[in-house]
Amino acid sequence: MANIFRNIPSVNELLESPQLKKIVESVNHQVVVDGVRTFIDDLKETINNTTDDIEIPSPAEMADKIADWLHVEQREYLRPVINGTGIILHTGLGRAPLAKSAIAATMQIAGGYASVEVDLANGQRGQRVKAVEKLLCELTGAEAAVVVNNNAAATMIALASVASGKEVIVSRGQLIEIGGSYRLPDVMECSGCKLKEVGTTNKTHAADYSSAIGEETGAILKVHPSNFEVVGFTKTVSTKELVKIAHANDLPMIDDVGSGALIDFAKFGLSNEPVVRDSIQAGADIVLFSGDKLIGGPQCGIIIGKRKYIDQVLENPLMRAMRVDKMTLAALAATLRLYRKQETAEQEVPILRMLSMPEANLKLRAEKVIQQIQGGSWLASCEVTQSQSMLGGGSLPTQKIPTWCVMISPQGSSVNRIAERLRASNPAIIGRVQKDKLLIDMRTVFPEQDMVLVELLQALDGQDSAQQPS
Numbered sequence: 001m002a003n004i005f006r007n008i009p010s011v012n013e014l015l016e017s018p019q020l021k022k023i024v025e026s027v028n029h030q031v032v033v034d035g036v037r038t039f040i041d042d043l044k045e046t047i048n049n050t051t052d053d054i055e056i057p058s059p060a061e062m063a064d065k066i067a068d069w070l071h072v073e074q075r076e077y078l079r080p081v082i083n084g085t086g087i088i089l090h091t092g093l094g095r096a097p098l099a100k101s102a103i104a105a106t107m108q109i110a111g112g113y114a115s116v117e118v119d120l121a122n123g124q125r126g127q128r129v130k131a132v133e134k135l136l137c138e139l140t141g142a143e144a145a146v147v148v149n150n151n152a153a154a155t156m157i158a159l160a161s162v163a164s165g166k167e168v169i170v171s172r173g174q175l176i177e178i179g180g181s182y183r184l185p186d187v188m189e190c191s192g193c194k195l196k197e198v199g200t201t202n203k204t205h206a207a208d209y210s211s212a213i214g215e216e217t218g219a220i221l222k223v224h225p226s227n228f229e230v231v232g233f234t235k236t237v238s239t240k241e242l243v244k245i246a247h248a249n250d251l252p253m254i255d256d257v258g259s260g261a262l263i264d265f266a267k268f269g270l271s272n273e274p275v276v277r278d279s280i281q282a283g284a285d286i287v288l289f290s291g292d293k294l295i296g297g298p299q300c301g302i303i304i305g306k307r308k309y310i311d312q313v314l315e316n317p318l319m320r321a322m323r324v325d326k327m328t329l330a331a332l333a334a335t336l337r338l339y340r341k342q343e344t345a346e347q348e349v350p351i352l353r354m355l356s357m358p359e360a361n362l363k364l365r366a367e368k369v370i371q372q373i374q375g376g377s378w379l380a381s382c383e384v385t386q387s388q389s390m391l392g393g394g395s396l397p398t399q400k401i402p403t404w405c406v407m408i409s410p411q412g413s414s415v416n417r418i419a420e421r422l423r424a425s426n427p428a429i430i431g432r433v434q435k436d437k438l439l440i441d442m443r444t445v446f447p448e449q450d451m452v453l454v455e456l457l458q459a460l461d462g463q464d465s466a467q468q469p470s
């Protein structure tokens with residue numbers, strides 16, 4: 001055993017190898033030294049834990065392995081992904097991809113200085129929300145607007161600004177959890193408000209709200225149940241009715257509409273998504289929604305409504321903790337500008353384009369991909385299949401969108417191993433594993449990515465499928 005250890009090259013010997021010397025040129029010397037040490041330690045541990053004969057690689061082979069391993073270790077954690085999951089607003093993949101004009105605006109602002117809090121008309125101090133407020137008001141009919149980090153932040157700061165220390169009335173049918181980390185009761189507690197539940201899971205009546213109002217009440221909150229549906233005998237109270245009840249008692253009515261549809265999504269075959277303008281029209285005092293769901297913009301939370309309440313939000317010290325940066329403002333402004341004409345938005349906003357992509361088109365693209373990868377030695381078979389895309393991002397889970405996928409059955413390695421190798425490619429590819437098949441849903445793949453997708457799939461052919469040292 002001791003003899004074997006003597007055959008392992010020294011750290012210094014390995015550092016002299018051309019492969020590792022080259023890496024030292026681009027990264028810190030210490031990083032490479034640590035990498036070499038870790039690799040040697042792992043090797044020694046493997047030797048200690050096995051009864052098999054282990055052949056110690058030559059110093060050159062070892063240097064190669066360490067260089068490969070360092071290469072993997074040094075790779076960015078955040079990398080571009082080709083989304084083959086069919087989930088259009090995939091929170092794990094960053095939700096909405098931005099429109100070209102939003103990307104251009106962000107790039108232009110990112111590398112320099114910008115009039116974030118300077119009013120260029122008079123040189124005085126300005127408010128950062130001015131970059132988007134006018135557009136938001138124009139598109140929704142609201143009096144005023146403000147933007148924070150996301151809708152969770154929007155909910156928290158809105159409640160803390162208008163109803164801190166007071167009770168906020170919510171229907172038991174609307175106490176939602178979204179994506180595990182967002183639970184309305186918890187957000188409410190953080191905002192310093194007391195949750196006052198009314199009604200039942202399936203039915204809440206106007207009288208339930210009215211009779212819950214008392215000295216302690218600070219607001220009425222309505223929440224769109226974005227990610228579930230109650231069917232059967234149900235009753236909810238409309239925004240308009242809630243506004244009536246709230247105003248009769250001098251209370252603000254807050255409407256969390258969630259996805260923030262600026263246009264009617266019924267034309268994309270998706271019903272039940274509240275349109276922001278309708279909520280303002282119904283008289284809601286504060287309306288809350290995300291920027292990176294159905295708007296297709298950057299991550300942010302948008303708060304619109306009556307001037308009086310928006311000013312209270314702006315004055316809240318939490319505002320400083322939740323404010324958005326210049327890149328978010330630039331991307332949001334550019335995205336909103338597209339909605340000034342619905343046809344423009346439909347053509348330019350990627351998620352709207354994905355939603356309206358005809359099935360025949362998706363099928364054709366899937367067939368083309370298959371033509372080019374067929375015959376690969378890693379493939380048992382490969383065919384087009386009809387499936388269903390989803391909106392995702394906690395939106396409309398029950399509404400499925402018909403789509404076409406490339407369906408791959410691998411041979412020689414498991415479907416999970418293929419999925420793993422595709423995640424390691426650059427850009428990474430993430431599909432949908434369904435039993436022993438890998439599906440790539442063409443709806444969420446950009447047409448301009450089809451060639452890259454083909455090349456990366458072709459590259460699996462003949463590629464050494466041996467495990468990377470880990």
Ligand SMILES: *Cc1c(COP(=O)(O)O)cnc(C)c1O
Nearest residue numbers: 150151152224226258259290394
């Ligand atoms: C998605 C959603 C949220 C959370 O929004 P984030 O922007 O992810 O913080 C809150 N409320 C509703 C109704 C939602 O749909």
